Amino acid sequence: MARSRPLGRWVTTNQTTCGLAARFVAGETMDDAVAAARKLNESGRMVSLDYLGESVHSEAEARAAADIALGMFDRIAAEKLDANISIKLTQLGLDISETLCEELVGRIVEAAQNYRNFVRIDMEGSAYTQRTVDVCRRLRARSPAVGIVLQSCLYRTEQDVRDMLAIGCRIRLCKGAYKEPASVAYPQKADVDENYQRLTRVMLQSGIYHGIATHDPRMLATARAFARHHEIGGDHFEFQMLYGIRTDLQERLVKDGYRLRVYVPFGKDWFAYFMRRLAERPANLMFLLRHVVR
Ligand code: FDA
Numbered sequence: 001m002a003r004s005r006p007l008g009r010w011v012t013t014n015q016t017t018c019g020l021a022a023r024f025v026a027g028e029t030m031d032d033a034v035a036a037a038r039k040l041n042e043s044g045r046m047v048s049l050d051y052l053g054e055s056v057h058s059e060a061e062a063r064a065a066a067d068i069a070l071g072m073f074d075r076i077a078a079e080k081l082d083a084n085i086s087i088k089l090t091q092l093g094l095d096i097s098e099t100l101c102e103e104l105v106g107r108i109v110e111a112a113q114n115y116r117n118f119v120r121i122d123m124e125g126s127a128y129t130q131r132t133v134d135v136c137r138r139l140r141a142r143s144p145a146v147g148i149v150l151q152s153c154l155y156r157t158e159q160d161v162r163d164m165l166a167i168g169c170r171i172r173l174c175k176g177a178y179k180e181p182a183s184v185a186y187p188q189k190a191d192v193d194e195n196y197q198r199l200t201r202v203m204l205q206s207g208i209y210h211g212i213a214t215h216d217p218r219m220l221a222t223a224r225a226f227a228r229h230h231e232i233g234g235d236h237f238e239f240q241m242l243y244g245i246r247t248d249l250q251e252r253l254v255k256d257g258y259r260l261r262v263y264v265p266f267g268k269d270w271f272a273y274f275m276r277r278l279a280e281r282p283a284n285l286m287f288l289l290r291h292v293v294r
Helices: 005-011 015-021 030-042 059-078 098-114 126-140 157-166 189-204 217-229 247-255 271-280 282-293
Strands: 046-051 083-087 119-121 146-151 171-174 210-213 237-242 260-266
Touching: 005 015, 005 271, 015 271, 015 282, 030 046, 030 059, 030 260, 046 059, 059 083, 059 098, 083 098, 083 260, 098 119, 098 126, 098 146, 119 126, 126 146, 126 157, 146 157, 157 171, 157 189, 171 189, 189 210, 189 217, 210 217, 217 237, 217 247, 237 247, 247 260, 271 282
Parallel strands: 046 083, 046 260, 083 119, 119 146, 146 171, 171 210, 210 237, 237 260
Antiparallel strands: none
């Protein structure tokens, strides 16, 4: 459904769905994102800004997305925000040409380095995993200002974690938001969770600064207990959560002295992101369906 253009047109022009999306998306403009980021910073939460969009079909669109990413670093510096940025490779032309994509991401990583900031490469569906890992690995060899996202739902991720640790690359660990076949991903949530906890322990022991991205209290408890037991200070890693999700937990972690970063998506192209957030939680979908039926 997240790839359906007619559904996308309907959802992004319907008043009810637009209202519901506002819970997960900071707004359509950079000003909206900056305002949300400032508010989060004021409450002790760091931010990762994400200009929404994926799977572009032309070089011009990819170059325009790169320009926006570069502008985000200028704006973060001008506004003195405690924020980095997240990007998606298919928004930067991965489906068009890997060379073009790597050129554009290379410019973004360079800007991140010049600003002493950081860019995180989001992980998309499994069709892109190898290419995302390859691009990140090559760029990481040029600069420490880039990191990757890995998903505990995939069988391959334990090896990817070890490979990334070997080159000193910072990882954001998440469970994975894409529907994947059993040939590449654990079909059972219990296995995804168990893998998440196992990989969290591997990452925390590495001495590299990583992001533990989850709203799941059990995953958080595992990370906290492991860090405490091994005397890994709260400044050696950060928790990460999505804008508008479990703000109660976000506030509690900050109160408990942990570093917490909120992923703040913005832009007009919010449909696919919104659909993934709905799919994660049946209650969200039921809420939407009730409104549609009404
Ligand atoms: P789980 O799905 O088990 O949820 C645990 C609890 O969190 C739920 O019981 C509920 O309370 C709450 N919750 C979770 N999702 C919710 C929702 N949509 N609405 C309301 N409540 C919700 N994925 C990916 O494939 N590539 C990526 O690059 C990223 N990037 C990313 C960055 C950050 C900062 C985060 C936090 C997450 C991602 N993700 C991602 C998404 C991730 O893979 C995963 O789909 C979601 O985080 C949900 O998984 P949880 O770990 O929260 O656990």
